[in-house]
Amino acid sequence: MRGNELRLVRLGATALVATSLAACGGDDVPQLAAAVGAVYSGDCASLQTALSGLANTQITAAESVAAGSLTVAGTPIAEHCRITGKMHERVSTVDGKTYAIGFELRLPKNWNGRFLHQGNGGIDGKVLTALGGLGGGPLTNALHQGFAVLSSDAGHSELDAGNNAKPDFGIDPQARLDYGYQAVAKLTPMAKNAIKATYGKAPDRSYFAGCSNGGRHAMVAASRYFADYDGILAGAPGYNLPKAAVANLAGARLYKTLATVPVTDQITLATAVTDTERKLLADAVVTKCDALDGASDGMVQDVAACQAQFSLANDVPTCSGGRDGTCLSSDQKTVLGMVFSGPKTSSGSLIYASFPYDAGFGAGKAGVASGGSPVGSGIAFWEYFASTNLDSGATGIIFQVPPVSPTGFDPLNFSLTTDLDALYANITTTNSIYTESAMSFMTPPNPTRMQGLRERGGKILAYHGVSDSIFSVNDTQAWYTGAVKDTGNDFARFYPVPGMGHCSGGPSTDQFDLLTPLVNWVEQGTTPQAVVASARGTGNAGGVNSDLPATWAADRTRPLCPFPKVARYTGSGSLEQASSFACQ
């Protein structure tokens, strides 16, 4: 096993030469064989004993999950075995706390021969159910499709009173590294060996899928662990996550200058640009750009043309008197212009990325409660709550060298007062305790150079909501264009999702299955083309998306197009049907 890995790594290194040929269509990459399913015949409980020999692993339970105990979109998920456990349990010499990599592995009775490693969101810290969910309000998931699915906490599990992961693990250097990339390296062989022990063979094909931080994990796996994974599905991949977090703090600082009351929380900060004013801007973008794709349907498919056409200065009324929801003040326009073009350091360096003007900036509401806390939803959550409550702990405790103490940590105060230039610098620094910088442990090394994945026949699909306000579709687009140039045009595809926010929601068709086209590409050589996505209106089995305009049919469909193609109206047929549009 180890020998094979080393050989593949060496192939990856020599692939640089082949790439320039590939870009000209000069060579072929191998076609990987299709997975073949299997059935486990033993009883689930006996697996706990059977798996007891896994290295560095403690299996804590093995329980049979009857068909229908879990469902997706109302459909029963078939019988499977749920294995729970932990790896590499240890006591930190830095903070004295006990750490382990917690996980669950769900093994279908009728297995499709494939393994899917599910990357989770946020700062990890919880073993979310290993479903392998796909897109917003999914109608199916990997477990339902017969994959063996792994989920983990990425090496830390301390939760706050609200059951949210705490950033305090950032004090422990190894926990940082596990969160960034090393937990995946430890979990992968364990999962494959567990699968082998269960079904009598290791997975024929292996996949990595996730959105947000999970998309980051997927991108890191494509870069670091290409020998272990054949297909990568990277949703809203925060592959520059520490930069995005610092930029979001900078955004909060900008919004604070607009707040109409003293900023004491996310709700007072949201007076900067109210829900009504966000909607005003989004509607102005639609007014200007909707028809550029040939259909006046409330969707801005031609994102690039829209950026050239839309002018914040000219296309939104400027208030002549006070703010009343029908205009933006000139100060608001200045700040929003800076937010969309991307916050900068005091010396003018772009901290992270720019964001396109799109139809979804009005989605969500400030201050609406989730889990009892008035955190807001949609864009308001990311702009006002995440920037003052989540990105603060991430940048201050997990990404910074040295970290600040979690004891008495005040997220709001940290967000609004910390020296941003210093914070930005500190995501690339190290010291004798924290020997890897955040930008090293959180991001894929040389993200556009994925020769290792390509050379062995692996594929990567990325998707990203155009109205995502925490990770930018522009950053993912930059990765894609760079990867085509540096690695080749035959192993990666990128699907922007107009109107969609962060991983789901927004005025968009956010219900889609990109895993199936990925599998067909990896295992059949079928290059992905248009993928039909659905809106989630009233009655949708996967859950209703409350951001949809009332004028849309509840079951509106659209093709998602591989970049740089754009879904354009063919000139005939219903505006509610994907078949009336073509990727051009």
Ligand SMILES: [Ca+2]
């Ligand atoms: Ca349109």
